[in-house]
Amino acid sequence: MEGPGALLVVLDMVGIFAFAISGGLVAVRKRLDVFGVLVLAAATGLGGGFTRDVLIGAVPPAALADWRYLAVPVAAGMLTFRFHPALGRMERLVLVFDAFGLGLFCVVGALKAMDYGLGPVPAALMGAVTAVGGGVVRDLLTGRVPVVLRSELYATPALVGAALAVAGESAGLPTWAFAVPAAAVASTWRLLAVWRGWNAPKPAGSPST
Amino acid sequence: MEGPGALLVVLDMVGIFAFAISGGLVAVRKRLDVFGVLVLAAATGLGGGFTRDVLIGAVPPAALADWRYLAVPVAAGMLTFRFHPALGRMERLVLVFDAFGLGLFCVVGALKAMDYGLGPVPAALMGAVTAVGGGVVRDLLTGRVPVVLRSELYATPALVGAALAVAGESAGLPTWAFAVPAAAVASTWRLLAVWRGWNAPKPAGSPST
Amino acid sequence: MEGPGALLVVLDMVGIFAFAISGGLVAVRKRLDVFGVLVLAAATGLGGGFTRDVLIGAVPPAALADWRYLAVPVAAGMLTFRFHPALGRMERLVLVFDAFGLGLFCVVGALKAMDYGLGPVPAALMGAVTAVGGGVVRDLLTGRVPVVLRSELYATPALVGAALAVAGESAGLPTWAFAVPAAAVASTWRLLAVWRGWNAPKPAGSPST
Numbered sequence: 001m002e003g004p005g006a007l008l009v010v011l012d013m014v015g016i017f018a019f020a021i022s023g024g025l026v027a028v029r030k031r032l033d034v035f036g037v038l039v040l041a042a043a044t045g046l047g048g049g050f051t052r053d054v055l056i057g058a059v060p061p062a063a064l065a066d067w068r069y070l071a072v073p074v075a076a077g078m079l080t081f082r083f084h085p086a087l088g089r090m091e092r093l094v095l096v097f098d099a100f101g102l103g104l105f106c107v108v109g110a111l112k113a114m115d116y117g118l119g120p121v122p123a124a125l126m127g128a129v130t131a132v133g134g135g136v137v138r139d140l141l142t143g144r145v146p147v148v149l150r151s152e153l154y155a156t157p158a159l160v161g162a163a164l165a166v167a168g169e170s171a172g173l174p175t176w177a178f179a180v181p182a183a184a185v186a187s188t189w190r191l192l193a194v195w196r197g198w199n200a201p202k203p204a205g206s207p208s209t
Numbered sequence: 210m211e212g213p214g215a216l217l218v219v220l221d222m223v224g225i226f227a228f229a230i231s232g233g234l235v236a237v238r239k240r241l242d243v244f245g246v247l248v249l250a251a252a253t254g255l256g257g258g259f260t261r262d263v264l265i266g267a268v269p270p271a272a273l274a275d276w277r278y279l280a281v282p283v284a285a286g287m288l289t290f291r292f293h294p295a296l297g298r299m300e301r302l303v304l305v306f307d308a309f310g311l312g313l314f315c316v317v318g319a320l321k322a323m324d325y326g327l328g329p330v331p332a333a334l335m336g337a338v339t340a341v342g343g344g345v346v347r348d349l350l351t352g353r354v355p356v357v358l359r360s361e362l363y364a365t366p367a368l369v370g371a372a373l374a375v376a377g378e379s380a381g382l383p384t385w386a387f388a389v390p391a392a393a394v395a396s397t398w399r400l401l402a403v404w405r406g407w408n409a410p411k412p413a414g415s416p417s418t
Numbered sequence: 419m420e421g422p423g424a425l426l427v428v429l430d431m432v433g434i435f436a437f438a439i440s441g442g443l444v445a446v447r448k449r450l451d452v453f454g455v456l457v458l459a460a461a462t463g464l465g466g467g468f469t470r471d472v473l474i475g476a477v478p479p480a481a482l483a484d485w486r487y488l489a490v491p492v493a494a495g496m497l498t499f500r501f502h503p504a505l506g507r508m509e510r511l512v513l514v515f516d517a518f519g520l521g522l523f524c525v526v527g528a529l530k531a532m533d534y535g536l537g538p539v540p541a542a543l544m545g546a547v548t549a550v551g552g553g554v555v556r557d558l559l560t561g562r563v564p565v566v567l568r569s570e571l572y573a574t575p576a577l578v579g580a581a582l583a584v585a586g587e588s589a590g591l592p593t594w595a596f597a598v599p600a601a602a603v604a605s606t607w608r609l610l611a612v613w614r615g616w617n618a619p620k621p622a623g624s625p626s627t
Contacts, residue, residue, distance in 0.1 A: 027567070028621045031620060031621070032567055032620070032621075033617060034618045034620075034621075035571065035573050035574055035618050036566075036568070037621065038573075039573050040567060054268070054472055054473065055273065056268060056269050059473060060534070064540040065537070067537075070539065070543065084621055119276075121276050122269065122279075125273065126273065132248075136350070140350075140558060141558075141567060142563075142567070143352075143561075145351075148245075149241055149245040149248060149249060149351070150241075153244065154244070156244055200242035200244050201243050202240060202242050203243075203290055203293055264468065264478060265482075266477035325478070327482060327483070328483070328485075330485050330488065331485075331488075334488065341457075349558060349559075352561075354560075358448075358450055358454045358458060358559060359450075359454070362453065364456075364457050365453055408451060411449060411450075411451050411452070412449070412452075412455065412499055
């Protein structure tokens with residue numbers, strides 16, 4: 001595997017790992033057993049990429065053709081099950097790992113979509129879908145309001161990170177020069193939004209119930 | 210783009226617009242912020258078509274290859290966010306826009322499925338899935354009971370509208386001669402069912418809990 | 419259709435029937451009307467196979483190309499609606515039919531994935547996804563915690579049944595010699611886990627809320 005491709009695989013796997021940890025932590029919070037933790041870790045880690053691959057026609061998804069993709073969420077799930085902190089900072093940890101995965105996936109997803117011939121705008125959107133997909137799967141399966149619909153900024157950092165990746169690739173830059181910075185922008189923005197409580201405007205008026 | 214194709218694209222976009230408005234209104238009712246409104250509008254508007262395209266192998270979905278498909282739900286979401294009525298008739302508006310999208314999508318979905326080589330019965334079913342998909346996505350994401358499972362008639366008008374479209378296309382009629390009427394039948398039937406409180410029979414007996 | 423293929427189609431349909439009954443029973447418990455029962459029966463019966471087919475690139479799914487696949491869940495839904503027992507044993511019946519479908523689908527899903535060129539590990543995983551998918555769809559649509567995340571063993575029997583099927587096929591055994599036994603192992607294991615209350619370990623410590 002040549003340079004940029006290998007870098008993308010590594011970033012993809014780190015993203016899967018981060019999302020899988022976030023899924024495993026939610027499973028622990030919900031008092032699921034060891035298999036529930038593994039299943040939720042795998043679904044969260046692989047959900048976004050599967051959605052992307054199905055939409056761009058890259059089937060079977062890479063995660064099904066390469067056993068390392070399967071080993072990563074299983075390892076993340078086992079680690080979470082064994083070492084989850086029995087303390088009050090679970091939700092904050094979920095947010096950190098989720099933000100980390102968000103940044104990595106929006107970049108990897110956008111670049112893979114370009115690879116499959118999508119134009120810049122659809123590719124950026126696919127990047128955002130990849131980044132957002134795992135969290136939606138995790139939250140739907142555990143009966144939480146999907147994070148992408150909650151008050152803090154989530155879809156926007158993903159879309160901007162994906163757009164940066166598309167711009168870098170279109171400009172012909174080497175992958176290493178823009179992939180990690182773009183991911184960092186998205187993750188940092190997301191974390192700052194959470195920590196600073198940045199909120200987007202809500203609808204004016206009061207819709208009745 | 211020739212005549213019938215252009216008509217279908219227009220009907221598809223009107224359907225996306227209607228469903229996106231219904232999603233945006235639900236988001237406003239749930240007090241989501243502007244990005245939540247946009248995301249839910251887009252997911253509702255595009256969800257049914259994405260499901261259909263993935264199932265019939267039409268990937269990447271048209272909505273990813275043509276920027277106008279993306280512009281429609283974004284515009285619908287912005288409009289909803291800005292002009293949603295701060296009054297007690299939100300839920301009724303959701304129903305109207307949803308019924309409108311239902312009629313359009315069952316026809317467009319069935320015709321697209323035939324275009325991809327599906328037989329009449331599967332094509333009609335795909336039309337119903339297209340019509341029902343957006344509402345399911347919207348309701349799942351916001352923790353509502355999916356409309357297709359609630360008491361009023363929903364899947365049946367969609368299936369009948371789709372069957373009418375399949376029949377018209379199989380009979381070699383020009384698209385304009387049956388597409389809009391079939392959509393009107395499905396939408397009207399759905400709305401009448403809601404307004405008149407038509408209910409389908411429930412299971413006899415009382416299942417214990 | 420030659421021997422092994424026909425056997426797989428039969429096993430697939432019996433699995434669809436079993437899952438569709440489980441979906442129909444849940445719909446009856448939720449007091450859905452006749453169309454809600456049919457829709458939930460169909461979504462539960464076909465959900466796992468659709469997910470598998472979309473992931474391995476077998477689109478349009480067999481269920482859309484062959485009307486018999488559609489007739490099975492409709493018949494199951496009608497039967498459930500008409501003959502559901504108005505007694506206190508609904509939930510137990512759901513579990514039995516669900517376990518039955520689980521065993522059949524993990525085997526059929528794994529073999530179909532191998533047929534489409536997936537390696538042994540991904541094929542076994544696809545078998546488990548097929549087996550687990552229908553129940554997840556059913557439980558998501560009706561607001562239940564997905565069975566795969568609950569305490570009793572569910573994913574493990576499915577994975578083991580799928581692995582047995584992959585091993586049998588790889589060893590060149592005739593389909594009849596391993597398909598039904600592998601399905602029986604998974605179903606029986608699942609049922610014993612429910613009836614005996616076998617539980618997997620939960621995370622140590624107490625995650626705070």
